[in-house]
Amino acid sequence: EVQLVESGGGLVQPGRSLKLSCLASGFTFSNYGMNWIRQAPGKGLEWVASISSSSSYIYYADTVKGRFTISRDNAKNTLYLQMTSLRSEDTALYYCARGGVAPDYWGQGVMVTVSS
Amino acid sequence: DIVMTQGVLPNPVPSGESASITCRSSKSLVYKDGKTYLNWFLQRPGQSPQLLTYWMSTRASGVSDRFSGSGSGTYFTLKISRVRAEDAGVYYCQQVREYPWTFGGGTKLELK
Numbered sequence: 273e274v275q276l277v278e279s280g281g282g283l284v285q286p287g288r289s290l291k292l293s294c295l296a297s298g299f300t301f302s303n304y305g306m307n308w309i310r311q312a313p314g315k316g317l318e319w320v321a322s323i324s325s326s327s328s329y330i331y332y333a334d335t336v337k338g339r340f341t342i343s344r345d346n347a348k349n350t351l352y353l354q355m356t357s358l359r360s361e362d363t364a365l366y367y368c369a370r371g372g373v374a375p376d377y378w379g380q381g382v383m384v385t386v387s388s
Numbered sequence: 389d390i391v392m393t394q395g396v397l398p399n400p401v402p403s404g405e406s407a408s409i410t411c412r413s414s415k416s417l418v419y420k421d422g423k424t425y426l427n428w429f430l431q432r433p434g435q436s437p438q439l440l441t442y443w444m445s446t447r448a449s450g451v452s453d454r455f456s457g458s459g460s461g462t463y464f465t466l467k468i469s470r471v472r473a474e475d476a477g478v479y480y481c482q483q484v485r486e487y488p489w490t491f492g493g494g495t496k497l498e499l500k
Contacts, residue, residue, distance in 0.1 A: 309437075317429075317437065317480055319489040331487040334389075367436060373425055373484040374442035376449070381436060 274298040276368050276379035283385045284358055292382055294351040294368030302326075302346040305372040308353045310364035311381070320366070321353065336362075358386045390415045390483050394492035400500035401471050409466045409495045411481035416461035417444075418485075425485040428457055428466045431494075432477040440479075441466070473499055 280292040294306070308320040321332045321342040330342055341354040351368050363386050369375035395410035409428075417426050424444035429437040439448040441457035444464060454469040468475055476499050481492040 316478075316494045317431075317482070317491045319482075319491065322487070322489070333488050371439075374427060374439060374448070376439045376442075378436040378438075 274370065274377045276370060276377055278366065278368055278379045278382035281366065281382035281384045283387065285388050286359060286386055288358055289354070289356040290358060290384060291355065292353040292366055292368075292384070294353075294379060296349045296351065296368075296370070299370070301344075301349040304370050305329075306342075306344060306351045307369045307371070307375055308342060308351075308366060309369055309375070309378075310362075310366045310384075312361075312364045315364075318364070323351070324372075355384070358384075360386050362386050389488055390417075390485065390490050392481055392483055392490050392492035394479075394481060394495045397495055397497055399496065399498040401497060402500045403472065404470055407468045407471050407475075407497060409468075409479050409481075409497070411459075411464045411466070411492050413462045413464075413483055413485075415485070417483050418461045424459070424461065425483060426457070426459065426464050427482040427484060428455075429480045429482065430475070430477050431480065432474070435477075437480065468497070471497070471499060475499070 275297045277295045307322045323342045339357045343352045365381040367381045370377040391414040393412045401407045426444045427442045428440040431437040445457040478494040
C-alpha cells in the first residue's frame with residue numbers, strides 16, 4: 273500500500289525557517305517524481321514545488337522561489353521541503369504528492385502556521 | 389502563467405442525476421506529444437485530494453466509470469453520472485502542461 277507521511281510542521285514566527293519531511297513507503301520511491309502542494313485554510317490548492325526522480329529537474333512556484341528548497345533522499349525514501357524567510361501567507365496545509373504529471377497519491381498533509 | 393477558471397454548479401444536485409463541471413485554461417494544454425495535460429481531482433470534506441482523471445480523459449486507477457473527462461485544448465468538462473453521496477466535495481482542475489502548474493479555484497458539489 274502506498275503511503276506518504278508528512279512531518280515537521282508547526283507554529284513558527286515570520287522570518288524563521290522550517291523543514292518538512294515526507295516519508296514514502298509501498299512503492300519504489302526512486303522511480304517517481306514528487307511534489308509539494310499546499311492549501312491555505314479555507315482556500316484552494318496551490319502547487320509549490322516539484323522534483324524529478326533523480327533530482328535532475330526541480331521547479332518552484334514564483335511565490336516560494338528563492339525561499340524554499342525541495343530535495344529528496346532516495347536511500348531514505350524521503351522528500352523534503354526546506355522553508356526559509358517564512359511569511360504569514362505561507363500558512364497552509366502542506367501535502368506531498370507522488371507522481372510526475374499525474375499526482376496520484378497524496379499524504380494527509382502537515383500544517384504550517386506562520387504567526388508572531 | 390496559465391490561468392485555470394472553473395465554473396459553478398447549480399447546487400444542490402439531486403442524487404442520481406448527472407453533473408458537469410467546467411474548466412477553462414488561458415492557453416492550450418495540448419503538448420507536442422498530442423496529449424492534453426489536464427487533471428481533475430476531488431477533495432472530499434476533511435480529506436486529501438484524490439486524482440480522478442489525467443491527460444484530460446484517462447481515469448486514474450480505481451476511479452468509477454461514472455466519472456468522465458472530455459474537452460478541447462482550452463475548455464474541459466468533468467461529467468459525473470448518477471451522482472451519489474460520496475461524490476460530494478470540491479472538484480479541482482489542474483494544468484500540468486507547463487510549469488508553474490496551476491489549479492482552478494474549485495467547484496463545490498453538494499447533493500440534495
